[in-house]
Amino acid sequence: MTASVLPSTPAASCAVRPPTAQIDASTRAAVLWLTIASVKWLLVSLVAGLVSSMKLHMPALAAGIPALTYGRLTALQDSVFIYGFASQAAMAVSIWLICRLGGTLLVGGGVIIVSSIIWNLGVVVGSLGILAGNGSPFEHFQFPHNAMPILFVAYCVFAICAILTFASRKECNTYPSLWFVFAALIFFPWIFISASMTLWSPIVRGSTSPVIAAWAGNGLVTLWLGSVALAAVYYLLPKMTGRSLFSYGLAVFAFWLYVIFGQATGMHFTAAFPAWVSGVSEVCTFMMLLPAFASAYNWYSTVKDKNAKSSAELAFKFASWGAVFYMAASIAAALGALPAIKRLVGFTLFQPGVSQLFLLGFFTLSVFGAVHYMIPRVTGMEWKAPAFHFIGTLAGAGLVSVGLLLGGFAQGSKAANAAAPYVDVARSTVPFVGIIIIGFLLLIVGQLSFLAGLARHCCVCCSKCIGGNR
Amino acid sequence: MNIAPFIFVGLLATFSISWFGFVFRSQAQLSKLEPFKDPITSVVYPIARSGVAMQGAEVYRAQGCAACHTQQVRPKELGNDIERGWGSRFTVATDYMLDNPPQLGSVRLGPDLANVGARLPDVNWHYAHLLDPKSKVEKSNMPPYAYLFQKKKVGSGAAGLTLPNDPNFVYVPTDEGRALVAYLLSLRTDGTVFEAPMPRPTTNAPAGDTNAPAATATNAPAK
Numbered sequence: 174m175t176a177s178v179l180p181s182t183p184a185a186s187c188a189v190r191p192p193t194a195q196i197d198a199s200t201r202a203a204v205l206w207l208t209i210a211s212v213k214w215l216l217v218s219l220v221a222g223l224v225s226s227m228k229l230h231m232p233a234l235a236a237g238i239p240a241l242t243y244g245r246l247t248a249l250q251d252s253v254f255i256y257g258f259a260s261q262a263a264m265a266v267s268i269w270l271i272c273r274l275g276g277t278l279l280v281g282g283g284v285i286i287v288s289s290i291i292w293n294l295g296v297v298v299g300s301l302g303i304l305a306g307n308g309s310p311f312e313h314f315q316f317p318h319n320a321m322p323i324l325f326v327a328y329c330v331f332a333i334c335a336i337l338t339f340a341s342r343k344e345c346n347t348y349p350s351l352w353f354v355f356a357a358l359i360f361f362p363w364i365f366i367s368a369s370m371t372l373w374s375p376i377v378r379g380s381t382s383p384v385i386a387a388w389a390g391n392g393l394v395t396l397w398l399g400s401v402a403l404a405a406v407y408y409l410l411p412k413m414t415g416r417s418l419f420s421y422g423l424a425v426f427a428f429w430l431y432v433i434f435g436q437a438t439g440m441h442f443t444a445a446f447p448a449w450v451s452g453v454s455e456v457c458t459f460m461m462l463l464p465a466f467a468s469a470y471n472w473y474s475t476v477k478d479k480n481a482k483s484s485a486e487l488a489f490k491f492a493s494w495g496a497v498f499y500m501a502a503s504i505a506a507a508l509g510a511l512p513a514i515k516r517l518v519g520f521t522l523f524q525p526g527v528s529q530l531f532l533l534g535f536f537t538l539s540v541f542g543a544v545h546y547m548i549p550r551v552t553g554m555e556w557k558a559p560a561f562h563f564i565g566t567l568a569g570a571g572l573v574s575v576g577l578l579l580g581g582f583a584q585g586s587k588a589a590n591a592a593a594p595y596v597d598v599a600r601s602t603v604p605f606v607g608i609i610i611i612g613f614l615l616l617i618v619g620q621l622s623f624l625a626g627l628a629r630h631c632c633v634c635c636s637k638c639i640g641g642n643r
Numbered sequence: 644m645n646i647a648p649f650i651f652v653g654l655l656a657t658f659s660i661s662w663f664g665f666v667f668r669s670q671a672q673l674s675k676l677e678p679f680k681d682p683i684t685s686v687v688y689p690i691a692r693s694g695v696a697m698q699g700a701e702v703y704r705a706q707g708c709a710a711c712h713t714q715q716v717r718p719k720e721l722g723n724d725i726e727r728g729w730g731s732r733f734t735v736a737t738d739y740m741l742d743n744p745p746q747l748g749s750v751r752l753g754p755d756l757a758n759v760g761a762r763l764p765d766v767n768w769h770y771a772h773l774l775d776p777k778s779k780v781e782k783s784n785m786p787p788y789a790y791l792f793q794k795k796k797v798g799s800g801a802a803g804l805t806l807p808n809d810p811n812f813v814y815v816p817t818d819e820g821r822a823l824v825a826y827l828l829s830l831r832t833d834g835t836v837f838e839a840p841m842p843r844p845t846t847n848a849p850a851g852d853t854n855a856p857a858a859t860a861t862n863a864p865a866k
Contacts, residue, residue: 229752232776232786239790243752244707306705310746345645355647356654363658367666372744379740381673383747388665432654436661444717445734445747447672450665516721520713520751584751591726595754596782602752603784 190276190343194553199278200269201551203285205631207265208544209624210293214257215537216620217300221250222573223613229606240304248308248315249300255313255393256324257296259536260361261289263401266543267354268335269551270404274351275342281334288330295323311382313390314368321369328365332358349424353404356432360396364389384450387440394531395435402495402539403431403468409492409542410472419474427467434460439527441510442519458510465503472496487558491542494567498534498574505530505578517589522602523581526574533570533616541566541623548627552634559626565619572612580605676740681835688834691741692826699826702819704746706788713748714757716832718839730758730832732839738832753785760831767804769824774804774814791820 190196225246228234235241264285272279279285299316302308307317316324335358339351347355368389371377377385411418418424438461440446440454476493505527508514518524541562549556580602587593587601680687692700703709716730724730734757739745763769768779774792776783792814795801803813816824835841 228786229784232784234786236786236788237790239706242706243786244710246707247710248707308704308707310704310709310744312749339647347646347650352650355650359651359654360658363662367662371666371670375743376674377670378743379673379676380736380745381669382744383739384669384673385666386744388661392661429653433657436657437665442749443715443747444721445715445736445739445745447669447736450669453664512720519717519722520749520755522750524749588751589723591723594782595727595751596780596784599752599784600782 188343191278193273196272196276196278197269197547197550198553199282200272200547201282201634203279203282203289204265204269204547204551205634206286207261207289208548209627209631210289211258211261211265212620212624212627214253214261214296216617216624218250218254218258219613219617219620221246221253223610223617225250226606226610226613230603230610239306245303245306245308248303251313252303252308252315253296253300254532255398256299256316257293259398259532259540261292262540262544263357263398264289264331264335265547266401266405266540267358268338269543269547270350270354270408271335271338271342274344274348274408275339276344277338277342279334280337280341285331285334288327288334291330292324292327295320295327298323309372311368311372311386311390313393314372314386318369318373321365325362325365325369328362332362348408349418349421349428350404350408352428353400353407356428357397357400357404360392360400360432364392364397368393380445380447383443384440384446387443387446387450388437391439392436394528395438396432398536399435399531400431402499402536405539405543406472406492406496406499407468409488409539409546410476410496412546413486413489413492414476414479416475416479419471423467423471427464427471430460430467431464434458434464439506439524441515442524444519455510455515459507461503462507465500469496469500487560487563488542488546490563491538491545491566495535495537495539495542498530498538498570501574502527502530502535517585518581519585521581521584521588522577522605523585526577526579526581529570529577530574534574537566537570548630552630554630554634554637556630557626559622562619562623562626565615565617565622569612569614569616569619572615573609574612576605576608576612579608673736673740676737678740679737679834679836686835688836689738689741692829695822696825696829698818699822699824699829700742700746702791702823703826706823708756709746709748711748711750711752711785712754712756713751714745714755714830715747716755716757724755728762729755732832732836732841734832735836735838737836737838738834756827756830757832758830760828761833764828766824766828769827770816770820771804773820773823775806778806788820789814791817791823793817 224241225243228243228246268279268285299320302317302320303315308315309317339355368385371385372382407418407424434457437454437457439458441451441458443451509518509523509527545558583601583605584598588595588598678687678689716724716732716734718733719725725733738757772779773788775787776785792803794812795803795815797805797811797813801813801815803815805813
C-alpha cells in the first residue's frame with residue numbers, strides 16, 4: 174500500500190474552496206458554544222460519578238435523600254455523559270470536520286446554536302426526571318420518555334444544517350474521516366427513533382424491550398460516538414505529522430467492518446436474551462478486533478518516525494492516547510466475549526470498565542484532541558492550553574477504567590467460589606473503588622482547568638470581535 | 644467521484660439488516676410467547692403480579708435498584724448462580740413476558756433478585772432489611788432506605804419496626820415501602836417452563852403476591 178490521502182489536500186477539487194481561515198471562522202460560534210456546553214455537562218457527569226463511587230465506600234452517605242440513590246446517580250452520570258457531553262462534543266467535531274474536509278463554509282451556524290439550546294433543554298428535563306425518579310431502566314436511554322422528543326427535534330435541526338453543509342462541499346473526494354462523520358450523523362437518528370418508538374410502546378413487552386435497549390444502547394456508543402471519535406483520530410494523526418494517511422484501502426476495510434460488526438456488540442452478557450442474540454453479539458464483539466487492528470496499523474504506519482515538534486502538541490497527544498484506548502477497549506471487549514472470561518466476569522464491574530475504556534478513554538481523549546486542534550483555529554488566536562487538562566484526563570480515564578476492570582476481575586474471582594457469601598464478593602470491589610474515586614477527582618480537576626483556560630481564551634476572542642480588531 | 648450515495652446505501656443496508664434482526668425479529672419471536680400451562684397440574688406460569696406488586700415495580704425502577712441487583716439466573720455453563728441457591732433453574736424469556744419493562748440489570752453489587760420471593764419469603768425480613776440492611780446482613784454494603792418508612796413515637800399506637808439505637812420510635816412502612824416489598828416477594832422464577840429444566844424445588848413459600856405458583860400446588864392432581 175502506498176501513501177494516498179492527506180486530510181487537508183484531497184486529490185481533486187470540484188470547485189474553488191474558500192480560504193481555510195474563513196472556513197474556520199464560519200464555525201467559530203457554533204463550535205465554541207457546543208464545546209463549552211458539552212464540557213459543562215461532562216463536569217456534571219463526573220461529579221455524579223464521583224459521588225456514586227463514594228457511596229460504594231460509604232453506603233450511608235446521603236442515604237436519606239431519594240434523589241441521590243446510587244441507582245439514580247449512576248443513571249444521571251451515564252445519561253449526562255452520553256447526551257450532555259459526548260453527543261454535543263460529537264456535533265462540534267462533526268460540523269468542523271465537514272467544513273474543513275469539504276472545503277466549505279458552515280451553513281446555519283446560528284441555527285445550530287438554537288438547536289443546541291433545545292438539546293440542552295432536553296438534557297435538563299431528562300436529568301431532573303432521573304433525579305425525581307422518573308428515569309427508565311434502559312442503559313443509555315435512562316432519560317424519561319418526555320425528554321426524547323425534545324432531543325430528537327434538536328438533533329433534526331442540527332442535522333439539517335450539517336447535511337446542507339455536507340451537500341455544499343467543494344471537495345468531491347471524501348477523506349475517511351468524512352465517511353465516519355457521515356455514518357455517525359445518519360446512524361444516530363435511526364437508532365434514537367427506533368429506541369424511542371419501541372422502548373416505551375405498550376406493544377413491545379417482556380424481554381423484547383431489553384433486547385432493543387441493548388442493541389440501541391450499544392449502537393449509540395459504537396456507531397454514533399465511536400464513529401466521530403474515529404473520524405477525529407483519522408484526521409488528526411496524519412494532519413499533525415504532516416503525512417498522508419498510510420493506506421486508503423485499509424481505511425475502507427476498517428470503515429465497513431466497523432459499521433457492519435458495530436451493529437451488535439456488547440449484548441452477550443445478558444442471560445435472559447434468546448441464545449441467538451448472545452451468539453451474534455459475541456461474534457460481532459470479537460470481529461471488531463479486525464477494524465481496530467486495521468486502523469491501528471494504518472495510524473502507526475502513518476505516524477511512525479514522527480517529528481518531535483508535532484508529537485509535542487497537545488492535540489496529537491490526546492489523539493494518540495485515544496487510539497491506544499481504542500485498541501485497549503476493543504481487546505478487552507473481545508476477551509469478555511470468550512466463554513471462559515465471560516463466565517468469570519459476567520455481571521461484575523468488568524463490563525462498565527470496558528464501557529469506560531471506550532467512552533472516557535477512546536472517545537473523550539480523541540474528541541479533546543480535535544477540540545484542542547480546533548480552538549486556536551476557529552478563534553484565529555494561539556491559546557495556551559492548560560497542560561493539566563491532558564494529564565488529568567488521561568490519568569483519570571485510565572484509573573477509572575483500570576479500577577473498574579480490576580474490580581470486575583476481583584469480584585469474578587471471589588464469586589467463582591459459590592460457597593463465599595455474596596456480601597464478601599461485593600466488598601471485594603472496595604479497594605478498586607478507591608482507585609476509581611481518585612480517577613474521577615483527576616478528571617474533574619482536568620476539566621475545570623480546561624474550562625478556565627477556555628473561558629479566558631473566549632473573553633479575549635470576544636473582545637477582539639467587539640473591539641473590531643479582527 | 645462522489646461516493647456519498649454509495650456510502651449512504653451501504654449504511655442503510657447494514658442498519659436495515661441489524662434493525663430487522665434485533666428489533667423486528669425479536670418482537671416477532673418474543674411477542675408470541677404465551678404462559679405455560681402444566682399438562683399434569685394445570686398450573687399456569689407466569690401469572691400477572693398483583694396491583695400492589697406492580698406499583699412496587701415502579702418503586703424499584705424509581706430507586707434505581709437495578710443498578711446493583713440483576714434479575715437473571717445464568718445457566719450452569721455461564722455461572723454458578725444455581726449452585727449459589729439463587730434459583731432452581733436458569734431464567735428464560737418466558738419469566739419476563741408479563742413485565743413492562745423487565746428490570747434485568749447488568750451489574751451485581753448485591754445478590755441477584757430473580758427468585759428472592761422464593762428464597763426469602765418473610766415480609767418482615769424485607770422491611771427490617773430495607774430499614775437497616777446491617778441488621779440482617781452484618782457486612783452489608785446496601786444503603787438504608789429509611790425514607791420508605793414513617794417515623795412515629797412509641798406509644799402513638801402505630802405498629803412498626805424499631806431500631807436498637809433508636810428505641811423511642813417505631814418505623815411504619817409507607818405505601819411505597821409496602822409496594823416495594825410486595826414486588827420483591829412476587830419475584831419468583833420457580834414456575835415450570837419448557838425451555839429450562841427444573842432439577843429440584845427450592846422453596847415451600849406460600850403463594851402470595853407472586854407471579855409463580857406455590858410449591859405446594861405442584862403436586863396437585865390433574866383436573
